[in-house]
Amino acid sequence: MQRRKFIRLAGGGTIAAAVGSTAALSGCSAQVPDEAIEAWQDPYNTVTSGDVRHWIVSYAILAPHSHNLQSWVVDLRRPFEIWLYCDPKRLLPETDPHARQIMMSHGTFLELLVMAAKERAYRADITLFPQGEFAGDTPDGRPIARVHLSTDTSVAKDPLFAQILQRHTNRELYDPKRPVPSSAWLAMGASLDTSVRFGFVTQEDEEAIAKHRQIAKEAYRIEMTTPRTVLESYRWLRMGAGEVNAHRDGISIMAPLPVLLSKVGLFDRNKAPAPDSYATTGELEDFGKKIASTPAFVWLMTRDNSRATQIAAGRAWVRLQLEATAQGLAMQPLSQALQEYPEQQRPYNDIHRLCGAAATGQTLQMWARVGFAPPVRPAPRRPFADFLRKA
Numbered sequence: 500m501q502r503r504k505f506i507r508l509a510g511g512g513t514i515a516a517a518v519g520s521t522a523a524l525s526g527c528s529a530q531v532p533d534e535a536i537e538a539w540q541d542p543y544n545t546v547t548s549g550d551v552r553h554w555i556v557s558y559a560i561l562a563p564h565s566h567n568l569q570s571w572v573v574d575l576r577r578p579f580e581i582w583l584y585c586d587p588k589r590l591l592p593e594t595d596p597h598a599r600q601i602m603m604s605h606g607t608f609l610e611l612l613v614m615a616a617k618e619r620a621y622r623a624d625i626t627l628f629p630q631g632e633f634a635g636d637t638p639d640g641r642p643i644a645r646v647h648l649s650t651d652t653s654v655a656k657d658p659l660f661a662q663i664l665q666r667h668t669n670r671e672l673y674d675p676k677r678p679v680p681s682s683a684w685l686a687m688g689a690s691l692d693t694s695v696r697f698g699f700v701t702q703e704d705e706e707a708i709a710k711h712r713q714i715a716k717e718a719y720r721i722e723m724t725t726p727r728t729v730l731e732s733y734r735w736l737r738m739g740a741g742e743v744n745a746h747r748d749g750i751s752i753m754a755p756l757p758v759l760l761s762k763v764g765l766f767d768r769n770k771a772p773a774p775d776s777y778a779t780t781g782e783l784e785d786f787g788k789k790i791a792s793t794p795a796f797v798w799l800m801t802r803d804n805s806r807a808t809q810i811a812a813g814r815a816w817v818r819l820q821l822e823a824t825a826q827g828l829a830m831q832p833l834s835q836a837l838q839e840y841p842e843q844q845r846p847y848n849d850i851h852r853l854c855g856a857a858a859t860g861q862t863l864q865m866w867a868r869v870g871f872a873p874p875v876r877p878a879p880r881r882p883f884a885d886f887l888r889k890a
Contacts, residue, residue: 529753529755529758530753530876531743531751531753531876531877531878531879532740532743532744534744535743535744535747535751535879535880536876536877536878536880538557538560538561538880538882538883539561539664539877539880542554542557542558542561542664550575551619551621551648552575552581552648553883554615554619555581555612555615555616555619555621555623555648556573556575556581556612556615556883556886557615557883558612558614558615558618558660558663559571559608559609559612559615560608560880560881560883560886561611561663561664561666561877561880562604562607562608562611562817563604563607563666563668563816563817563820563832564604564607564608565591565595565600565601565603565834566591566732566735566749566750567735567748567749567750567751567878567879568589568590568591568601568604568735568748568749569589569748569880569881569886570585570586570589570590570601570604570605571583571584571585571604571605571886572584572585572586572886572887572888573886573887573888574642574887574888575887575888576888579647579648579649580645580646580647580648581612581623581645581646581648582642582645582646582888583605583608583609583642583643583644583645583646584640584641584643584888585601585605585638585643587637587638587639587640589748590637590638591731592731593727593728593730593731593840594722594728594731594834594838594840595838595839596636596839596840597636597839598636598637598638599804599839599864600834600838601638602643602806602809602810602813603810603812603813603816603864603865604813605643605644605810605813606809606810606811606812606813606814606815606816606817607813607816607817608813609625609644609646609810609813610813610814610817610818611663611817612646613625613657614657614659614660614663615660615663616648616654617654617656617657618656618657618660620650620651620652620654621649621650621651621654622648622649622650622651622654623646623647624647624648624649625644625645626644626645626646626647627644627806627807627810628643628644628806628807629642629644629645630642632806643810644810659690659818659821659822659825661825662821662822662825663821665824666820666821666824667874667875667876667877667878668830668831668832668878669829669872669874669875671789671829671872671873671875672788672789672792672872673789673792673793673794673829673868673869673870673871673872674792674794674870674871674872675702675791675792675793675794675870677794677870677871678701678702678703678794679699679701679794679795679828679869679870679871680826682826683823683826683828684699686822686825686826687797687819687822687823687826689822690818690819690821690822691815691818694801694808694811694815695799695800695801695811695812695815695864696799696801696861697797697798697799697819698797698798698800698854698855699795699796699797699798700796701794701795702794702795708795708796710849710853711796711850711853712790712791712793714836714846714849714853715790715796715833715835715836715868716783716786716787716790717836717845717846718833718836718838718843718846718850719783719786719833719835720783721835721842721843721846722835722838722843723774723779723782723783724779725840725842726771727771728840728842729771729772730768730769730770730771732750733768733771734768735748735749735750736749736750737749737750737751737879738752738757738758738761738762738766739753739758739761739762740753743879746879746881747879747880747881747882748879748881751878751879789868790868793868793869793870794869794870794871795868795869795870796833796866796867796869797819797830797867797869798854798863798865798866798867799812799815799816799819799863799864799865799866800854800855800856800861800862800863800864801861801862801864802860802861802862803861803862804862804864808862808864809864812865815864815865816832816864819865823869827871828869828870828871829869829870829871829872829875830867830868830869831867831868832865832866832867833866833867833868834866836849836850836866837850837863837864837865850863850866851863854866
């Protein structure tokens with residue numbers, strides 16, 4: 500009986516360390532199966548149609564998305580057009596109650612779509628919310644965007660397109676002794692337009708970076724000890740090769756022990772661990788080590804928080820990450836303190852003040868850790884056909 504109890508405790512701790520609230524998609528002791536990441540190997544070969552829009556969308560679905568939900572749905576039934584919708588079953592109502600992050604994730608998709616179109620000498624003209632914005636906090640059946648494609652041999656290819664297959668979110672330890680060079684900051688800032696403000700802090704400002712680290716840890720603690728937010732992440736857990744291959748989305752857990760515990764029924768995905776459990780305290784300790792290893796933080800800020808602005812911020816974020824990839828840098832979003840559920844109010848206010856957003860009434864759309872780290876494998880992607888609207 501005591502041995503059974505110990506296995507539950509140790510297993511829970513291992514599982515929590517692998518997932519957390521945003522969850523590591525890489526860095527486990529076993530790798531995500533090759534079949535689940537085949538879209539990253541050669542997007543063109545995953546598409547059998549000769550329709551250039553299929554080729555373009557095959558790159559767009561490699562965009563980053565909160566919790567790797569991949570909530571994009573595309574309608575290709577009108578010639579020369581791509582209509583983008585949001586799958587209402589792929590939302591985060593607890594941690595993203597106003598769907599801000601979901602809209603940003605649609606912005607990342609649109610930015611890669613535009614890049615891919617340029618690569619094939621097409622101009623992509625985007626009309627946001629062509630049938631009007633959705634009311635309230637939940638996307639409805641109306642389209643997020645209509646994209647019209649037209650051939651244009653004068654369109655310039657985007658140099659960041661070359662980084663799409665290399666861009667991966669890295670949640671591992673960074674090298675604290677290797678600072679981000681000033682040339683990399685300049686390049687990242689230059690990759691953005693003026694609609695989104697770019698800022699960063701490094702270890703040279705010891706007081707400021709200590710505050711960034713503290714806010715990150717506190718926001719993470721809140722999410723890890725709030726049952727409904729933890730359970731929201733648990734809903735998207737994919738345990739072991741079988742589940743990862745079957746779903747190809749969400750949070751991939753490949754470490755042998757938690758996979759085994761799940762198979763034998765010793766890990767209940769419908770029950771949040773206690774705040775003082777080994778599972779929770781072990782995960783918070785692990786996260787603290789990663790934050791302590793981080794040599795710099797970066798953020799994106801906007802003057803307003805409209806739906807169109809959220810999409811613009813998503814487009815800016817993926818450009819920033821692609822440029823960071825070109826500079827050899829690793830990045831990981833720290834979404835917890837920017838989330839708008841009640842328990843996060845204090846960290847939300849603190850990070851807005853620290854980054855200068857509160858004094859000017861601006862909104863922080865993205866906050867992330869930046870540094871150098873060993874490469875990681877990409878997150879799974881569902882088959883191309885799963886993104887096509889059938890009716």
